[in-house]
């Protein structure tokens with residue numbers, strides 16, 4: 315295995331498997347379908363939407379794009395989500411967030427049917443992650459980290475895993491998923507005392523803080539495995555992770571690059587979840 319854990323290798327395997335499954339469903343006249351909901355024209359949202367569309371359609375999943383003006387009211391948006399819940403042709407719904415400030419995020423998330431919540435934003439999905447059962451779906455980024463570990467046969471069981479970041483999108487659900495895989499977890503955040511000492515005890519270090527290059531070699535135990543979730547812009551506007559790749563690369567045993575690591579796998583997991591949702595909804 316290369317030192318770099320390249321997302322594209324994981325994506326190739328996942329897409330190959332999903333294509334076969336989609337083909338079989340299509341033979342039975344079933345068309346897995348994702349609806350993407352976007353409010354406004356934020357550059358990040360448009361970029362993620364385009365990559366999700368490309369990934370899904372490449373696998374044979376149909377995508378509906380529901381784009382609303384920034385002026386949409388909270389109630390109007392909730393009504394749209396309810397309509398998507400009721401639409402039998404739609405199997406999964408991805409709501410691009412954060413939403414504009416006049417819309418209460420939690421109300422919109424709560425309106426979504428957990429059965430179609432392919433990015434793990436509802437309480438039902440998060441309860442499923444907590445209980446490690448089949449309710450809803452994990453957030454795609456958190457599952458992407460797990461899929462990378464699985465693909466490269468890195469077993470977190472019994473390992474000391476440190477997760478930097480405790481957001482509901484990445485850090486917290488990922489920590490819970492790793493507990494289910496029998497890892498010993500430490501979750502760090504902005505109030506953690508002596509982050510360097512805690513991080514440098516990790517066998518597997520996962521950085522999801524959103525701070526460009528904050529993890530240097532002093533944070534990394536020799537031969538540790540490093541998963542870098544961060545997507546940040548450096549001072550020159552270049553995309554970088556939370557890990558200072560050049561500084562740590564000769565210390566670690568394996569590391570995900572940015573770009574080309576976790577982010578690459580996220581849309582493949584999204585497609586995987588649409589397919590899982592489709593099958594669950596049809597009792598397959």
Ligand code: NAD
Nearest residue numbers: 455479480481484503504522523524543544545576577580
């Ligand atoms: P967030 O801002 O919601 O949460 C960041 C977390 O990191 C917080 O819990 C905070 O306490 C912790 N943190 C911040 N600075 C810290 C510091 N200096 N020391 C210790 N802890 C610190 O961010 P998020 O939505 O969880 O995203 C985290 C990063 O992952 C961002 O760079 C984001 O762009 C990236 N991300 C990537 C993907 C992907 O597909 N690869 C998806 C979602 C988020």
